Amino acid sequence: MTFKKFLRDHLFHIAFFFGGMIVLDIVLWLDPSMRFAKATLLYLDLLLALFFCAFLVGLYVYHLKWYRTIQTRLDAKEDSLNWPLTGATSAEKQFIQHYVNQLLAYHQQSIDRLISAQQDQKNFIDGWVHESKVPLAATQLLIESIEDQIPEDKFNQLTDELIQIEHYVEQVLYYSRLDSFSKDYLVQEYDLKPLVNQIIRQNRNYFIQKHIQFKLLGADQTVLTDAKWLAFILNQIISNALKYTPDGAQITVQIERDEQGVWLNVIDTGIGIPAEDLPRIFDKGFTGQNGRYSNQRSTGLGLYLARALSEKLGHELTVSSQQGSGSTFKLLFPFLSYYNTDDDDGLFGKNHPADK
Template sequence: MTFKKFIRDHLFHIVFFFGGMFVLDIVLWLDPHMRLAKETLMYLDFLLTIFFCAFLIGLYLYHRKWFRTIQIRLNAKEDALNWPLTGATSAEKQYFQKYVNSLLDYHQQSIERLMHAQQDQKDFIDGWVHESKVPLAATQLLVEWIEDQIPEEKFNQLTDELVQIEHYVEQVLYYSRLDSFSKDYLVQEYALKPLINQTIRQNRNYFIQNRIQFKLTGEEQTVLTDAKWLVFILNQIVSNALKYTPQNGQITIDLAHDEQGVWLSVSDSGIGIPAEDLPRVFDKGFTGQNGRQSNQRSTGLGLYLAKSLSNKLGHELYASSTPGNGATFKLLFPFLSYYNDPDGERLMGKENHFR
């Protein structure tokens, strides 16, 4: 607190003091038994004013350390939540200090309860996902067992539905692990084409059933990433492209590199993304005009997870589209030197849609 603000807070006391001094002067001046000279009264007022100003300055200096302690905590922002207030020297300050520290204790207890609840929820989801995979695997075996007993079209439909269920179960699992991502990843050098082929194999039934062509272009590129998480990201992007690509369409994955890093582009020949939806395609729960008008059962989680996990891995995911001419999702794996480039940092902060 500045001295100016301190004086403003004590303005009532200052007015009261000078008002009392004025009344005292009137009483002394009018009292017939005390004939004080005008100069004597003025000298007395001057001395009282000097003593009062010295008192205010001393009081401010006495409280300044306390004010600085509070200001340091204000500057610390959320870090001050784990920093009990200390240094109270008067009964009033001790009462205030006790109140603030009690609030901090209650806040810490609330945070701990919330963290325990979140951990319980995460444990439940993890358990549910793993338990769900058992009947899914059993159902897949049963479907393969009756493959020769049902028409091929029905078999493909059953297989595709099972893949979709497994896809949604995986989404739930990875969504629950977003906050604990740092405990479950290992960045190494990987060639991209084997990871791309693994993603395509996971979606091969949909490609075959809808007669969608797949094309992989560009030379092999090696990047620093986590294979498990990257395959999940690619699966979300490819699955999204498959949803909105008509039969006999095409999905193309292109690999390239420039001064920024390695680029992995996934392009489809689908319906594209409306211009008004493009800035929000990575928002959680956003399905957009296409998701609402189609029967693709869009959840709005796939691209959100892809974007969030890309950021955590140090990659950047962008989207561009022309309505009616398909959409392109570009995943950038920056070179290590690119992180230290000021121009690169500005680029990394751009909007979702990119060139």
């Protein structure tokens, strides 16, 4: 608090003091038993005013440490919620201090209850997902055992629906682990092409049934990432491309390298994304016009999770699209020099395998 604001807060006291001083001057001047010269009264007024000003300055200095404590908490923002308020030197300040600390205690209790509830929910979801995988695996084996007893189109339809269920179960699992990402990742060097081919094999039925051609272009590159989380991200992107790409079209994965880092581009020749939907395509729960008006089922979680997990891994996921001409999802694995221009060696250093 500035001294100007302090004076403004004590404006009533200042007005009361000078008003009382004027009344005293009038009484002394009109009292016939006392004869004061004007100069004497003015000298007395000046002396009282100086004492009062000194009192105000001393009072401000006395409260200044308290004001600075409050300002420090304001500057710290949400971090100050973990600090008890201290430094009260008067009954009024102690009352305020007790009230603030009580609020902080109630806030911490609410946070603890919320964290406990979220952990219980996460544990339930994790357990539900793992228990769901058992009947899903059993169903897959059962379908394979009767493959020769049912028409091929029915078999493919059952397999596709089962894969779709597994896909949604995986989304639930990764969504529940989003907040605890730091506890479940291991960054290592991986070649991109084997990871891409793994995702293509998982979705081969869709490629075959829709007669969609697949091309993998560019030289293989080695990047720092977590294989499990990256596989989930790529699966979301390629599944999305398959969903909105018509039969007989083409999906291309292109690997490139420039001064920023390694790029993995997923290019489809599908229906594209309307321009008004592009800014919100990675928002949680957003399905857009394609999700609302097409025959494809959409939860609005896949691309949201892909972007969120990419950011946690230090990657960058962007999209460009033209309605009716397809979409291009670009995943950048940046070098350290992309963030820090003083580091000429980049994230991998000069001797990284990708440089050879």
